[in-house]
Amino acid sequence: MSGLVSIEDFEDRAAASIPQEAFDYYQSGADDEQTRQLNRSSYERLRIRPRMLQNVSNRDMKVKLFGEEYAMPIGISPTAFQKMAHPEGEVANARAAANRKLLFTLSTLSNSSIEEVADAVPKSPKWFQLYIYKERKLTERIVQRAKKAGFKAIVVTVDSPLFGKRRADIRNRFSLPPGLKAANLEGEQAIIQGKDGSGLSQYGEQQLDPSLVWDDIRWLIKISELPVLVKGILTKEDAEIAVSKGVSGIWVSNHGGRQLDSAPATIEVLPEIVAAVGDQTTIIVDGGVRNGKDVFKALGLGANMVMIGRPALWGLAVNGQQGVEQVLDILRDELDTTMALAGCQRVADITRLHVIHEEYYKELNMKQTQVLLDMQSKDKRKGWLKGIF
Numbered sequence: 387m388s389g390l391v392s393i394e395d396f397e398d399r400a401a402a403s404i405p406q407e408a409f410d411y412y413q414s415g416a417d418d419e420q421t422r423q424l425n426r427s428s429y430e431r432l433r434i435r436p437r438m439l440q441n442v443s444n445r446d447m448k449v450k451l452f453g454e455e456y457a458m459p460i461g462i463s464p465t466a467f468q469k470m471a472h473p474e475g476e477v478a479n480a481r482a483a484a485n486r487k488l489l490f491t492l493s494t495l496s497n498s499s500i501e502e503v504a505d506a507v508p509k510s511p512k513w514f515q516l517y518i519y520k521e522r523k524l525t526e527r528i529v530q531r532a533k534k535a536g537f538k539a540i541v542v543t544v545d546s547p548l549f550g551k552r553r554a555d556i557r558n559r560f561s562l563p564p565g566l567k568a569a570n571l572e573g574e575q576a577i578i579q580g581k582d583g584s585g586l587s588q589y590g591e592q593q594l595d596p597s598l599v600w601d602d603i604r605w606l607i608k609i610s611e612l613p614v615l616v617k618g619i620l621t622k623e624d625a626e627i628a629v630s631k632g633v634s635g636i637w638v639s640n641h642g643g644r645q646l647d648s649a650p651a652t653i654e655v656l657p658e659i660v661a662a663v664g665d666q667t668t669i670i671v672d673g674g675v676r677n678g679k680d681v682f683k684a685l686g687l688g689a690n691m692v693m694i695g696r697p698a699l700w701g702l703a704v705n706g707q708q709g710v711e712q713v714l715d716i717l718r719d720e721l722d723t724t725m726a727l728a729g730c731q732r733v734a735d736i737t738r739l740h741v742i743h744e745e746y747y748k749e750l751n752m753k754q755t756q757v758l759l760d761m762q763s764k765d766k767r768k769g770w771l772k773g774i775f
């Protein structure tokens with residue numbers, strides 16, 4: 387697809403490519419969308435401190451996570467209902483990730499089933515995102531299916547005891563289009579139908595378990611016998627509890643600004659979580675990542691892997707599997723350029739000192755000005771005193 391050179395280009399083209407209701411569902415955040423916007427503006431407030439003369443002629447973006455090697459530290463977050471973007475849905479998205487040797491995460495609420503995705507990309511590493519249903523036996527069956535199909539980790543989403551209020555979905559009475567269903571479920575649990583307001587929040591209220599507590603994470607680790615990561619962590623307190631319960635990773639996320647509006651941006655909270663548990667566990671982050679500079683900043687602040695949600699949906703909407711591949715290629719090229727220009731040959735070379743908040747320069751500037759003003763007024767006072775005596 388020519389003429390598309392940034393993720394924003396893909397978003398604009400996606401808006402013109404799919405039905406308004408689908409685009410609204412993908413794009414929107416909760417309530418006033420402060421957190422969705424903050425995810426972006428917080429990246430823009432960070433600066434990169436580049437180092438010169440570092441011989442960056444041979445660059446390498448490969449990373450390892452849980453024993454698997456990935457071509458770069460960018461992966462795909464779980465997003466529901468991908469056949470609204472393209473008839474091949476999650477299968478196309480997973481194939482794109484596999485072709486680029488990247489991590490893919492499948493949502494519980496996918497339109498392509500666990501088995502279809504596993505059959506499409508049998509060899510490449512993939513994770514399964516879990517929503518815990520009130521019906522625990524059903525939840526267990528889903529976990530066992532994911533495990534049998536070869537998914538390598540369970541990512542349990544903990545930020546959704548109920549559903550954030552997405553105004554567009556309420557106005558649109560969000561429903562899955564005819565012919566689409568939640569492919570991992572059966573009967574009424576597979577149907578999302580909005581009669582009065584968003585069908586999604588009604589579904590969530592009826593089906594998902596809002597009574598979850600930390601001991602349920604222990605239960606999940608026990609029944610799955612797979613690495614379990616908790617997705618939706620935004621404080622060091624919760625990160626510390628999660629680690630004490632035996633999780634294999636913390637996924638710093640505010641659900642793309644779709645759950646608690648006024649929650650902080652993920653890139654804002656990343657440093658506190660890395661400082662608290664970064665030496666004990668794997669840290670994943672998503673939310674508002676739209677270019678290679680953002681990925682670089684998240685790595686500098688301590689993330690082990692940086693994930694994208696909506697950008698992959700925009701690629702899918704524009705041109706299916708190929709569209710996602712193009713999105714991934716744009717991000718890869720941008721990260722590569724950023725690393726070269728910042729003086730980093732490998733991902734491990736990106737450090738905390740490469741990333742700084744814009745306030746640092748403002749404060750420095752203010753402090754220096756204050757010192758000069760103080761010196762000037764001291765001189766003036768001296769002259770004034772001289773006049774008296």
Ligand SMILES: Cc1cc2nc3c(=O)[nH]c(=O)nc-3n(C[C@H](O)[C@H](O)[C@H](O)COP(=O)(O)O)c2cc1C
Nearest residue numbers: 412463464465466493543641642673674694695696
């Ligand atoms: C349309 C859409 C559907 C989503 N579905 C899920 C889901 O099923 N499970 C989940 O844990 N997170 C879900 N998320 C949140 C993403 O996993 C991710 O946290 C978020 O999209 C990251 O922000 P970004 O879209 O700005 O990259 C969804 C996000 C979007 C935009």
Ligand SMILES: CCCCCCC(=O)C(=O)O
Nearest residue numbers: 466495549586589590644
């Ligand atoms: C009630 C469960 C529906 C989940 C839909 C997917 C999701 O997480 C989203 O943000 O949308």
